[in-house]
Amino acid sequence: MTESQRPRILIVENEPQASEILTRWLEAEGHECVLVSDVDEACQQLEQDGFSALLADIVIAEKSGIELVAKAKEHDPDVAIILVAPSEDHHKVIKLLKMGAYGSVMKPLDQDEVTITVAHAVERRRLLLDSRQTQQHVKEEIQARIARMGEREEHTILRLVWAAECRDEATGDHIRRIGLYSATLAEALGWDQQQVDDIRLAATMHDIGKIGIADGILLRAERLTSEEFAVLRRHTEMGARILAGSEVPMLQMARDIALCHHERWDGSGYSQGLAAEEIPESGRIVAIVDVYDALSHPRVYRPAHPEEEVTAIMADGRDKHFDPRIFDCFLEVKSKFQHIRKEVVPEGVPS
Ligand SMILES: [Fe+2]
Ligand SMILES: [Fe+2]
Incomplete structure (x- = not known):
């Protein structure tokens, strides 16, 4: 998957104030934000395009949390899911973290906490993609070498057998x-x-x-x-x-x-x-x-x-x-x- 220069963040949030504030902070950090207000819309967006991270309000995510996390992972196993939750919802956060969410930020929102957590998630994804690309490159290189060796071996044998006969x-x-x-x-x-x-x-x-x-x-x-x-x-x-x-x-x-x-x-x-x-x-x-x-x-x-x-x-x-x-x-x-x-x-x- 190719990653655009600006990391794309999908925000799943139905509180207008929280949506506005998250978008503003993240765009100020150079991210491109796409805003949706429920799990169905989030799933549609995930099907269409690649996101570096997904910020999901715990209240929305909790309703269909399993579906959201599963869908996000199915579409892109490397996407980082960050839960946005009030501190009293700690146990719900733990439940979704166990299902594969990457991390969480607490409400009331703190700008540093949000931007640092998102930056870490974006960086983690970049490293994962880099390492996958390197692995793929090494695999292709090895396959190409094996093919060249096979061809060399075959041509050598044919010529030696011909020389012998x-x-x-x-x-x-x-x-x-x-x-x-x-x-x-x-x-x-x-x-x-x-x-x-x-x-x-x-x-x-x-x-x-x-x-x-x-x-x-x-x-x-x-x-x-x-x-x-x-x-x-x-x-x-x-x-x-x-x-x-x-x-x-x-x-x-x-x-x-x-x-x-x-x-x-x-x-x-x-x-x-x-x-x-x-x-x-x-x-x-x-x-x-x-x-x-x-x-x-x-x-x-x-x-x-x-x-x-x-x-x-x-x-x-x-x-x-x-x-x-x-x-x-x-x-x-x-x-x-x-x-x-x-x-x-x-x-x-x-x-
Ligand atoms: Fe013979
Ligand atoms: Fe023969």
């Missing part, structure tokens, strides 16, 4: 797409936001173990012998070794994905021959999106498959290669994958 035909775009597809699927499966953010990065590292595979095998265009294929398959374990041992959840997930993204639902995959839910869900997600991306993009030895063909080829793997539940979810959100492929990650260097 650029001997292969994998491109920076492939790596980004795998991250985004995996996050889309995880979100559709109901993962929480933190895990969705984690898999967006973790999935990009699925083939990081290829850094340990010799060029002669990794880049061979011809069919690999069974011995060579066995060597290539070791990229899963190598990747897991590179990523193991961290306490960072995102890296623990990346390790699972690196190790398990070639496992198959029916247990016929590698490197451990895990089946069904023995395979971490993150690995089952990446198994689907990695095949989708490979089929929907050209390879040196074949063009890209059209979208319907990709789906038909992959549907054969439901229940065998792929977790059927995740595969069905993939079919439901596949239009988002197409959007990522065409709009979010057009070919080029990762950004």
